[in-house]
Amino acid sequence: MSGGDGEVAFFDNVGLRYGTGKEILTDVSFSLWPGSFYFLTGASGAGKTSLLKLLYLSQRPSRGIIRMFGSDVITLPRSRLPGFRRRLGVVFQDFRLVEHLSAFDNVALPLRIAGVDESELVQPVSDMLEWVGLAHRAEAKPETLSGGEKQRVAIARAVIGRPDMLLADEPTGNVDPEMALKLMRLFESLNRLGTTVIVATHDVHLLQNVRSSTIMRLDKGRLADPTGALRYPPRRPVHAGGTR
C-alpha cells in the first residue's frame, strides 16, 4: 500500500453503498498525482459521480482508505474538512449555482467564504468572467442564463481560487462542441499551472482532445486497471506523455 505524501489523492479498496443498498463502488484503488490530468469515464450509472463525491468530500465511503493531500480524510475531524474543500474546485453536473445570486456573486462566493476582502476580489472575479466570456452577464441571475452560460459560471467559480485539484462532472454536457473544446483548453491551462484535473465524462471525443491525460474507466462500480498503473503509478506526475 502506498498513500504517502506525494499523491493528492489515494484510494485503497474503497467501497461505497447508500444505506443498505448494493455497493455503488467496489474495491476502488488508485493514486492521483499532482499536476496530472485524468479522465474518469464509464457508462451512465457506472459510479463516476459517486467517485467524484468521495473526492470532493461530500460522501464518506462505506469501507476502505482515502487519503487526500497526505491526510486520512475518513478519520479527519469535521472541523478540518473545510480547509480541504478549499483546496478543491468542483464543477457539478447540475452546476449548483446559488439561484438568487448574480453570476459575479456566484463566482466570488469561494473567495468570500475564504475571507477575501471585498476590495481584493472585484478584479479577479471580473477578469475570470471576462475570460469565460461572460463579462457582459456579470449581474445576470442563473435563471436568466443559458445552460452553457451556467456551465461557464460554474467552471469560473471552481477555478478562481487556483485549486490544487479540479473535479468536473460532465463539464461539457451542456455546451456546443466549440465551447467544449474551449473549456478543455481552460482545464489544460489550469493543469499546466499545477492543478490536478479530473474530468468525469462519457464523451469519447473529449478524451482525444487532451493528449497528456490518464484515463480511469469505471465499469459497474469497479475501476478497470488491468496493468495496475492507476494503483501503482510511477512516483512522478504523468503530466508528460501520459498513460493512455
Next chain:
Amino acid sequence: MSTPPLTDAARSGQRSFEGAKAQALIPQARLAGPMPWVLAIMVALTVLAAGAGLSLGNLAGDARSELSGGATVQILQADPATRAEQAQAAQEALQAMAMVEQSRQIPQDELDALLEPWLGESGDAETVPVPALIDVRLEGRADDAAIERLRQRILQVAPDARVDAQSDWLQPVFSALTSLQYVALALVLLLAVTSAAAVFLAARSALGNNRETIEIVHLLGGTDGQIAQLFQRAILRDSMIGGGVGLLLGLAAVLGLGYQFAALDSGMIGGGGLDWLDWILIALIPVLGVVLAVATARFTVLSAVRRML
C-alpha cells in the same frame, strides 16, 4: 487560449464572511413573518410577570421588615376602669423594659375611628367593650422567645393582657405572596422556554428553505460556524426588534398597573413599588431574550448542519 486569471487571494483570506454580501447569501434566514411579533409578545408577557413577581417580593419584604419587630398588647377586660388601669400599668412596664424600643397606647378616638366601619359613629365603649391596644416596637425581632418574655412581664401587672407578634396576623398573606412569586417565576421560565421553542422552529424552517445554498457553501469550504453566523446575525436583528417592542409594551402594562394600584392608597400595597434594581432587571429581559434567541438559533443550526458531511 490564454492562461486563466486565477487568484491566490483565497489562500490568504483572513476575514470572516460577513456583511451585506454574506446576508444576501441566505435571504430567508430572518425569522420572517410573525416571529418578531411573537418574540415581542413573549418579552412583553415576561416583563409583566417579572414586574409582578418583583413587586410582590417588595411588598412582602416591606411588610415583613415593618412587622418583624412589632407586637400588640391587648387588654381584654370588659370593665373600662380596670381596663384603663391595666393598660396604664402595662404601658409603664413596657417602657421600663430594655428590649422595648417604643410603645404607644392607641388613643380611644383612634380605636373608635378604626371600628367606625363596623360599629358606626354611635359605637359605645360601654355597650360594646373594645380591648385597649398598645402598639409595641421591639429592639430586635418579635420572635417566640421575645414575645414570651414580654408576655410574662406584662401578665404580672395586667392579668387580662394578651400579647401577639404582629407578623402572626399576616402569616397567611405572606404565604400567599410567596406562592404568587413562585407562580411569577414559573411564568418567566415557561415564557423563556416557549420563546426558545419558537426560535428553534423558525430556525429549522429557515434552514429548510436554504438547504441547497447551505450545501453549496459547505462544498465550497464554508465552515459550520460561518453558516451558523449567517443565521445568528439575521436572528439577532429580528430578536432585537421583537425585544425592543416587547419591552415597551411590557413597561406600559407595568406602569399602567402601578398607577392603578397606587391609586388604591393602601398602606400595604404602597410597599409594592419597584426600585431601581428592579427596573434594571426588567430592562435586562429583552437583552436576555436576544441572547436566548441567538444561542437557540446557533444551537439549532449547528446541530442541523453537523448532520451534513
